[in-house]
Amino acid sequence: MSTRIKLIKLTLIGIRKNYVVSFKDGLNYISGPTQTGKTSILEMINYALGSKKHKDYIEIGQSCTSVELEIMIANKRYKIQRQLFDFEKKAKVYEWNKDKLEYSIDFKLLEIDGPSNENSLAAFLTDKVNLLNLKIANQPFSFRDIFKYSYLKQTEIDNENIMFEKIWHYDIKRKPTFEIIFNIYDQLLQELKNALKLKKEELSKLEIKLKGIREFLESIELEDFLSYVNEKNNLSNHKNERIIILNEIKDKGLLHNEITMQLQNNILFTKNQIIKIKKKISEQKEYINKLMILRNQYTSESERIELITEGYYKFNKYEFKFCPSCLQPLKEKINSECYLCGNKDVNLATEEILAYKHELKKLKTKKNNLIKYIDEEENNIKILEKEQIKFEIILTEYESELTHLHSKYVNPFIEKIEQLNYEIGSISKEIDQLEKNYQMIEKLHAIEKIYRDGMNQADEINEKIKNVEGKSQIKGNIISKLSGIFYDILDDFKLPKLSNAFIDGKRYLPYVRGKLYSELGSLGAVTLITMAYYLSILVLGSKDENNHLGLLMIDSPRSNLGANNKDGDDVFKDEDIFNSVIKFLIKLDEELGSEIQLIVINNGYPDFLDSKYIIKEFDGNGTRGVPYGLVDDINS
Known part of the structure; x- marks a missing residue:
């Protein structure tokens, strides 16, 4: 149902x-x-x-x-x-x-x-x-x-x-x-028909999107996930074959360690920096969780004080002839005595309420300041995440440079190495483009799912309409x-x-x-x-x-x-x-x-x-x- x-x-x-x-x-x-x-x-x-x-x-x-x-x-x-x-x-x-x-x-x-x-x-x-x-x-x-x-x-x-x-x-x-x-419901039938009309309009727009994406995928001969996997496997196998041949050729040459020592140190340093930043992010998130618990406590205390003050004013709207607790008759009120306790200093309760209000104002100020502080601390997480991304980019550059040095050093097989590097680079670009194209397949699948769900909903609404129209009861x-x-x-x-x-x-x-x-x-x-x-x-x-x-x-x-x-x-x-x-x-x-x-x-x-x-x-x-x-x- x-x-x-x-x-x-x-x-x-x-x-x-x-x-x-x-x-x-x-x-x-x-x-x-x-x-x-x-x-x-x-x-x-x-x-x-x-x-x-x-x-x-x-x-x-x-x-x-x-x-x-x-x-x-x-x-x-x-x-x-x-x-x-x-x-x-x-x-x-x-x-x-x-x-x-x-x-x-x-x-x-x-x-x-x-x-x-x-x-x-x-x-x-x-x-x-x-x-x-x-x-x-x-x-x-x-x-x-x-x-x-x-x-x-x-x-x-x-x-x-x-x-x-x-x-x-x-x-x-x-x-x-x-x-x-x-x-x-008297108007249910018409409302269901209106809902069905809107759902069909939504589906019509989705059909236009689906048509455009399908035509693009057909033009590049990449129409489904299976064709993507097959193509990527073929390219990856071709690339791996070239890498194996390249490594075999490189093993026959020599490369002095001093050329790459600094890059390797830089890579190690950068990796350590990324680890430290990830630890800071984790600690920061744990700290924010504790701040949120403190914010919850401020909220709880504020609501408690608001309940006390609200209860005081509501309670004092009434004149009692009997005690609401023990049901015994209360003594006649003398001047400004309190009905229940007989306290002559009735201003004392007012002073207490004012004190509660003052405390409530302080709590709300603390809570608002805490919320701002939490927002600032959450922003610090974003700053750390950006710093992490920056170091990850630097790490990628260092590793690419190291790979480049390994692939470009002079040895008796330099021409063959250059040719293999060129072929590996070309295949890598094809794989990158293939993955970008696959994102279109994922988008197609997502829209197709929305479309199927919409069609199912339209069918269900249509069934409701038929049921209401033909309801004998x-x-x-x-x-x-x-x-x-x-x-x-x-x-x-x-x-x-x-x-x-x-x-x-x-x-x-x-x-x-x-x-x-x-x-x-x-x-x-x-x-x-x-x-x-x-x-x-x-x-x-x-x-x-x-x-x-x-x-x-x-x-x-x-x-x-x-x-x-x-x-x-x-x-x-x-x-x-x-x-x-x-x-x-x-x-x-x-x-x-x-x-x-x-x-x-x-x-x-x-x-x-x-x-x-x-x-x-x-x-x-x-x-x-x-x-x-x-x-x-x-x-x-």
């Missing part, structure tokens, strides 16, 4: 080591206590897929410089790399080379921007799932819009605002995105199927008092017991309904020609369930309900494991969960034979 995405591997690039999480089809379970890095795994995936920023993670900031995410989209493999704690930096995208079984060294440098910017990561990903050039609510449709249905955050799993439907500027894109997933049928799946999932979850559960056909929101999910008054119920809602969209949206990404990441499904229930509803303190959720996820893996990918993180798991589903486990202290956290060497 053209819109499917599969996660292969997440790698945090560290200064001491790399931290890797590998994924598989079906259910991927990650377990561990709080503060072990579970949530950061999903956050880093979200960041690599185009989120404008990530949360402040102290251990990651102290240990890592960048994140890499390897993915599959429509049977094509890519690696996305983004720098951590520097949200303005462009993303690098590498494509997998099937022949060499590695990622190409070339990469696309993409901005973190909306899909209207064709050089953005959002545009790249939206194009790869064949949904580029669609517009909803007069705004470009983005990969990020559809990805919202693939990431159920910890802060949203019990939120009575599932898809931010209560915020109008989010809701305006939510409903059309839902319709695009199920191919029931009306919206009512889709909603009916979705509601059935939604009800069955809640039944598997053992939702107490389950009745009248469905997805509304107007706003596409879940109802249970005849009420909108947000009106049930139980966070335990909302947690189960939210998961069932996302899972039902995954199950139906991944079938046929629907446009779900086939991926769902769930953070902390145990929230408000079992022993962790925090909303006071004793019904949801039954551990059997949480176990029912896990059993359903296992059942889903058995039924659709090859078609979907589920990534679930949670604090612990029931005994019946098979170890094959657990891809990462942390224990918070490293005493049970498993790492204590994602960054598992922070104390070493």
